[in-house]
Amino acid sequence: MLLLPTGMVAPTQRTLPEFTLERPVSAADAVAAGASPGAVYAQGCSDLFAQFREGLSCRTLVSLERVPELRAVEWDGTTLEIGSGIDHHTGARDPRVREALPGLAAGWGSIATERIRRRATLGGNLMARRTRYEMSVMLCALGAELEFMTPDGTALVSPASLWDRSEPPGGLLRTVRIRDVARLWFGYERSMRPLLTVAAAVREGTVTMAVGSEYTRPYTVAGPLGTDPAELAARLPDAVGDAAGTARYRRHVAGVLLGHLLERRTAEEETSR
Numbered sequence: 001m002l003l004l005p006t007g008m009v010a011p012t013q014r015t016l017p018e019f020t021l022e023r024p025v026s027a028a029d030a031v032a033a034g035a036s037p038g039a040v041y042a043q044g045c046s047d048l049f050a051q052f053r054e055g056l057s058c059r060t061l062v063s064l065e066r067v068p069e070l071r072a073v074e075w076d077g078t079t080l081e082i083g084s085g086i087d088h089h090t091g092a093r094d095p096r097v098r099e100a101l102p103g104l105a106a107g108w109g110s111i112a113t114e115r116i117r118r119r120a121t122l123g124g125n126l127m128a129r130r131t132r133y134e135m136s137v138m139l140c141a142l143g144a145e146l147e148f149m150t151p152d153g154t155a156l157v158s159p160a161s162l163w164d165r166s167e168p169p170g171g172l173l174r175t176v177r178i179r180d181v182a183r184l185w186f187g188y189e190r191s192m193r194p195l196l197t198v199a200a201a202v203r204e205g206t207v208t209m210a211v212g213s214e215y216t217r218p219y220t221v222a223g224p225l226g227t228d229p230a231e232l233a234a235r236l237p238d239a240v241g242d243a244a245g246t247a248r249y250r251r252h253v254a255g256v257l258l259g260h261l262l263e264r265r266t267a268e269e270e271t272s273r
């Protein structure tokens with residue numbers, strides 16, 4: 001058995017150490033299997049192979065493919081819940097997601113390639129915790145909750161908190177919940193990717209903007225609807241800048257893209273009248 005130290009990149013997955021494969025059929029069994037030392041969850045595996053090449057060690061691979069609970073979507077006219085095991089293709093086309101938040105369906109349907117979208121899941125996108133993956137940017141603006149199942153019970157965390165720790169939170173990400181959807185408008189702009197992408201949510205007179213980029217974690221700012229987009233973008237922290245784009249430039253671009261999104265919202269409102 002060959003174990004690679006974390007951080008060392010192997011050119012091929014042939015260097016994978018041997019592991020046991022578990023294929024639970026319920027979320028509860030998946031939590032139990034995932035609690036064993038060295039257990040790693042697998043959904044679409046579109047990121048996992050890169051992690052193995054980067055040195056991730058795994059004693060037990062817990063495949064989530066046979067857990068139907070993780071592919072449930074629930075929409076009661078107020079709260080939208082999206083199971084972590086939904087792939088990008090299915091999620092973006094789901095009629096409940098499209099009815100509840102058409103802007104989320106459009107943004108979600110625009111990420112990755114056709115081949116990856118049919119395999120890669122919402123949960124894997126979030127739990128891979130790579131700054132270049134976009135679902136956490138959208139979910140930060142939406143104020144979503146992530147529900148984890150652990151052997152000790154259920155834990156709710158914000159998408160931003162995924163970036164506040166050096167290790168991923170333990171447990172199984174079961175679902176993503178977005179509340180008060182009826183009063184919510186959402187739009188996503190990725191035309192300036194990889195420099196930055198902007199998600200905007202408008203709820204009860206407040207605009208929340210989340211800005212992500214290929215290289216930095218998402219940052220969120222909020223203010224009253226009607227605030228100059230440039231003024232709102234000016235509140236982004238200095239950490240929004242890096243070697244690929246200064247904070248000043250990123251704030252400028254974020255303000256322009258937020259302005260476009262808010263114009264789109266106004267146009268949609270006028271059309272629906």
Ligand SMILES: Cc1cc2nc3c(=O)[nH]c(=O)nc-3n(C[C@H](O)[C@H](O)[C@H](O)COP(=O)(O)OP(=O)(O)OC[C@H]3O[C@@H](n4cnc5c(N)ncnc54)[C@H](O)[C@@H]3O)c2cc1C
Binds near residue numbers: 040044047125126174
């Ligand atoms: C060519 C290519 C292009 C891409 N382009 C984009 C893009 O434009 N935008 C974008 O946002 N993303 C993009 N991606 C990333 C893609 O969206 C992610 O790789 C994908 O969503 C991961 O999902 P998965 O189901 O394959 O996860 P996996 O690879 O199976 O797992 C990823 C990680 O999540 C953990 N995990 C998975 N499910 C759970 C769970 N329920 N609970 C706890 N932990 C879990 C796994 O243990 C692993 O650490 C691209 C990927 C590729 C390969």
